[in-house]
Structure formats: C-alpha cells, structure tokens
Amino acid sequence: SQTIHQWPATLVQPVGSPLSLECTVEGTSNPNLYWYRQAAGRGLQLLFYSVGIGQISSEVPQNLSASRPQDRQFILSSKKLLLSDSGFYLCAWSQDSRNEQFFGPGTRLTVL
C-alpha cells in the first residue's frame, strides 16, 4: 500500500532563516506531487505541483520554492523565511491528473 511521509511534524524558525520541508511517497511510482498551505477559513492553497523529476509548476509567486530530486521525493524550501510563511504545509500525491489525492500528515511551521 502507498504511504506518504512528511517531516518535520513541527518546526519553529526565526525570520530570515532557511527552510527545508521534505515529503516522500512509498508504494507507487511516477506520482504527481503537490505542496499546499492550509490556513484556517481559507482552505487549501496550492503552492507547487510536479508531474515528474525536476518538473515544478508554481502556482503562487512568493518566498518559497520546490524541488523534486527523485521520483518520490518533494522538497519545499526557502532561503529566508518571512513571518507570513507561518502555516500548516501539506504534501499530497495522486496517480494521475483526475484521481483523488492522498495527503500527508502536514508540517506546522512557526516563524518568529
């Protein structure tokens, strides 16, 4: 069966520090991978998606970037965090562009 992992689960970082959140998927190959930010009352905001290694599509221009160095690994990064980057970040995968997505447990990021 497929599983999706995210780490760390929680993270507290100072403003201006770098960020690296990791997501890995097991039990499937060539998944579509997604990064979302979930904010209370605002639903899920799509940040990035990837349909293959090295292929990244950005949905919202901001202080974050994403990379996919391996088929089942998706990384969310920032060189310098802002206070507004605080939030709950979710990784998800789907087998194709029309089927349901499967979500990871999320990372709670607090920028101080």
Place this chain on the structure above:
Amino acid sequence: AQSVSQHNHHVILSEAASLELGCNYSYGGTVNLFWYVQYPGQHLQLLLKYFSGDPLVKGIKGFEAEFIKSKFSFNLRKPSVQWSDTAEYFCAVTSGTYKYIFGTGTRLKVLA
C-alpha cells in the same frame, strides 16, 4: 479561473439531525469532484468522489453527494449525523489539468 465555493463555514448540529453542505464550482467543462474530511488531529482523507455516471454517489460513513451539472453543484448530505462526524469538510474539483481547486472548508460540530 476555476473556483470552488462552500457557503457554510461553520455548522452546528445535534446528533441525529440531517446534514447538507453546499459546494458550487465554476468550470464549464468535464470535472471530477471530491469531498474530503479532516477529523481533529488526523490527515485529510477522501470521503467520496464523482467521475461520471450516476450523479448520486455514496461514500464512507453514510455520506452521499449529488452532482447537479446544471447548477454546478456537488452538495454533501448525511441523513443522521453522529458526534464522530465533527470535522472539517472540503469540496474539491479537478478538470484534468493536474490542478485541484479546494473550497475554503466547512467546520461541522455535532453536539452529543
């Protein structure tokens, strides 16, 4: 641009009451529709989905949803809610472009 509207942001019901959560989307082409649920402290998980065929779809835990194409709606229903249905519910749509659009979510609280 595609969008999904969930008009009920907070719903409070007593046990055994009937539930209907509204979801409307804006897209004129073929869509796949989903309802996800997030129980307190748990991952987002799929409740039910519609791809084609019978517009009345049944999901887990007694939930169902009806796709009404003419109204661009995909409302979620349950005849009799339980305390354990307390959760946040998200409607989502995809049109096969790798992007999934989520609504802002509805927080349901069921009073025992």
